[in-house]
Amino acid sequence: MNCKIALIRGDGIGPEVVGEAVKVMEAVGEKYGHQFTFVDVLMGGCAIDAVGTSYPEGTAEKCRACDAVLLGAVGGPKWGHATEAAKRPENALLSIRKDLELYANLRPASLRPALADACPLKKETAERGIDLMIVRELTGGIYFGRREKYMTEDRGEEAADRMAYSEMEIERIGRRAFELARLRNKKVASVDKANVLETSRLWRKTMHRLAEEYSDVAYEDVLVDNAAMQLVKDPGQFDVVVTENMFGDILSDEASMITGSIGLLPSASIGDHAPGLYEPIHGSAPDIAGQDKANPIATILSVAMMFRYSFHLPEEAAAIEKAVDQVLAEGWRTADIAKPGEETVGTVRMGELIRERL
Ligand code: IPM
Ligand code: MG
Numbered sequence: 001m002n003c004k005i006a007l008i009r010g011d012g013i014g015p016e017v018v019g020e021a022v023k024v025m026e027a028v029g030e031k032y033g034h035q036f037t038f039v040d041v042l043m044g045g046c047a048i049d050a051v052g053t054s055y056p057e058g059t060a061e062k063c064r065a066c067d068a069v070l071l072g073a074v075g076g077p078k079w080g081h082a083t084e085a086a087k088r089p090e091n092a093l094l095s096i097r098k099d100l101e102l103y104a105n106l107r108p109a110s111l112r113p114a115l116a117d118a119c120p121l122k123k124e125t126a127e128r129g130i131d132l133m134i135v136r137e138l139t140g141g142i143y144f145g146r147r148e149k150y151m152t153e154d155r156g157e158e159a160a161d162r163m164a165y166s167e168m169e170i171e172r173i174g175r176r177a178f179e180l181a182r183l184r185n186k187k188v189a190s191v192d193k194a195n196v197l198e199t200s201r202l203w204r205k206t207m208h209r210l211a212e213e214y215s216d217v218a219y220e221d222v223l224v225d226n227a228a229m230q231l232v233k234d235p236g237q238f239d240v241v242v243t244e245n246m247f248g249d250i251l252s253d254e255a256s257m258i259t260g261s262i263g264l265l266p267s268a269s270i271g272d273h274a275p276g277l278y279e280p281i282h283g284s285a286p287d288i289a290g291q292d293k294a295n296p297i298a299t300i301l302s303v304a305m306m307f308r309y310s311f312h313l314p315e316e317a318a319a320i321e322k323a324v325d326q327v328l329a330e331g332w333r334t335a336d337i338a339k340p341g342e343e344t345v346g347t348v349r350m351g352e353l354i355r356e357r358l
Contacts, residue, residue: 001034001035001311001313002034002035002037003034003035003036003037003067003068003311004036004037004038004039004065004066004067005025005036005037005038005039005066005067005068005069005070005306006038006039006040006041006062006063006065006066006068006069006070006275007022007038007039007040007041007069007070008041008042008043008044008063008069008070008071008072008074009040009046009072010043010044010045010046010071010072010073010074010075010284011044011045011046011072011073011074011075011076011089011284011286011289012073012075012076012283012284012285012286012289013072013073013284013285013286013288013289013293013294013347014044014071014072014073014074014284015072016072016289016290016292016294016296016347017072017073017280017294017295017296017298017299017347018070018071018072018299019351020296020299020300020347020348020350020351020354021070021296021299021300021302021303021351022038022070023351023352023355024300024303024320024351024354024355024358025303027355027358028303028307028316028319028320028358031319031358032313032315032316034313034316039062039065039066041059041062041063041069042056042059043055043056043059043071043074043092043096044073044074044075044089044092044093045074045075045076045078045079045089045284047092048079048086048087048089052086053086053087054074054079054086054087054088054089054090054091054092055086055091055092055095055096059092059095059096059099060095060096060099060100063096063100063275063277064100064275066275067274067275067310067311068274068275068276068277068278068306068310068311069096069100069275069276069277069278070277070278070279070299070302070303070306071277071278071279072279072280072284072299073279073280073282073283073284073285074089074090074092074093074284075089075090075283075284076089076284076286077286078286094143094144096277097138097139097269097277098139098144100271100275100277101139101271101272101273102138102139102269102270102271102276102277103137103138103139103140103169103172103173103271104135104136104137104138104172104173104176104269104270104271105134105135105136105137105138105248105252105267105268105269106133106134106135106136106180106267106268106269106270106305106309107133107134107135107136107248107252107255107256107265107267107281108131108132108133108134108265108266108267109130109131109132109133109134109235109252109255109256109258109259109265110130110131110132110259111126111129111130111131111258111259111260112259112264112324112325112328113325113329114325114328114329114331115259115260115261115264115328115337117260118259118260118261118337119258119259119260120257120258120260121232121235121258125233125234125235125236128234128236129236130235130236130258130259131239132235132238132239132240132241132255133180133184133239133240133241134241134242134243134248134251134252134255135173135176135177135180135240135241135242135243135248136243136244136245136247136248136249136252137165137169137170137173137242137243137244137245137248138245138248138269139169139245140164140165140166140169140244140245141163141164141165141199141244141245141246142161142162142163142245142246143245143246143249144245145161145162145163145164146160146161146162147159147160147161147162148160148161163197163199163246164199165199165202165203165244167202167206170202170203170206170207171206171209171210172272173242174190174206174207174210174242175210176242177190177240177242178210178211178213178214178217178240180240181214181217181239181240182214182216182217184239184240185239186216186217186218186239187217187218187219187220187238187239187240188211188214188217188218188219188220188239188240188241188242189219189220189221189222189227189238189239189240189241189242190203190204190207190219190220190221190222190241190242190243191222191223191224191227191241191242191243191247191248191251192204192221192222192223192224192243192244192247193223193224193225193247194221194223195223199244200244203244204221207219207221207242222241224243224247224251227241227243227247227251228250228251228254231251231254231255231258232254232258235255235258241255252267252281253281256281260337261295261336261337262281262282262298262336263280263282263294263295263297263298263334263336263337264295264297264298264301264337265280265281265282265298265301266278266279266280266281266298266299266301266302266304266305267279267280267281267302267305268302268305268306268309270309270310274310275310276306276309276310278302278303278305278306278310279299279302280298280299280301280302281298282295282298292346292347292348293334293335293346293347294334294347295334295335295336295337295347295350296334296347296350296351296354297324297334297350297354300320300324300351300354301320301321301324303320304316304317304318304320304321305317307320319358320354320358322357323354323355323357323358324354326357327350327353327354327357332345332350332353333345334346334347334350
């Protein structure tokens with residue numbers, strides 16, 4: 001296979017973790033006879049510094065010319081105060097998701113066997129296992145609705161953000177969730193706030209229609225406040241969790257926390273057309289940038305997702321996941337997942353250990 005991959009190395013630890021992921025891809029390519037070509041794409045805070053905008057002209061076109069996009073991390077306190085959209089790294093993230101129509105964000109949260117004791121929940125809860133997939137709607141809702149700020153006569157300044165969802169948007173993300181559940185444990189929990197929000201009532205109605213169609217999949221509605229509670233009380237009950245953009249943003253951070261390390265979790269953002277975008281869930285961690293301390297595993301596991309969902313290479317994906325599990329089982333740890341006093345390895349060494357086990 002011949003694949004072209006856009007690399008958005010980004011800010012903070014982004015370049016370091018992407019560097020290790022690229023080496024893993026090259027090792028897989030060599031072993032399984034695939035050819036990977038890489039194209040660097042400038043986006044995020046580094047783009048603001050270089051060309052004055054976080055999302056330079058042509059960014060989406062450059063990515064569209066590739067089969068998949070790998071992103072490290074964008075943002076950092078250095079660019080945290082800007083109000084103008086072009087000067088905000090996060091704005092580039094929202095723009096690329098919209099431009100590439102990446103409406104489905106898959107965020108797995110699973111407790112890796114070797115790290116079960118990193119789970120901050122009760123021992124009995126961890127023992128039950130955690131293996132859930134959050135399917136977050138990524139190009140609609142309040143993050144993309146009209147934003148307003150205006151002066152009122154008697155209440156000072158006022159701001160508003162509009163949350164809108166169409167049946168089409170709900171149906172396509174719903175289908176993704178049900179299809180995924182069929183490949184997993186055949187359970188879908190749809191999270192909404194239908195006791196308050198009109199968008200949620202449309203969400204629920206649409207999901208119920210799909211649930212009838214996918215009658216082989218067990219379905220339940222969960223209110224978002226209850227979902228937040230259930231995630232820490234009994235996460236083992238969930239398989240696929242599908243929800244709108246903002247609820248998914250919040251719940252996926254919560255889900256990542258209960259697995260013990262955000263440094264381990266990958267994500268995929270996909271639409272109906274190539275390319276998909278793959279990135280670790282963690283941020284740019286500027287405090288440890290450039291020190292060979294970052295954990296490259298989340299980015300390396302993002303490559304496994306890329307192989308599975310964009311290149312349809314499940315065997316290669318599984319080989320990467322197995323190599324990661326093996327390194328962890330042997331006791332190798334980066335600082336973020338080490339227990340006090342435990343010996344640690346750096347970013348580059350961790351990457352190397354994983355490659356050696358492929
Ligand atoms: C995420 C991030 C982004 C989001 C921000 C940085 C715009 O929190 O990927 O979850 O909210 O989608
Ligand atoms: Mg987030």
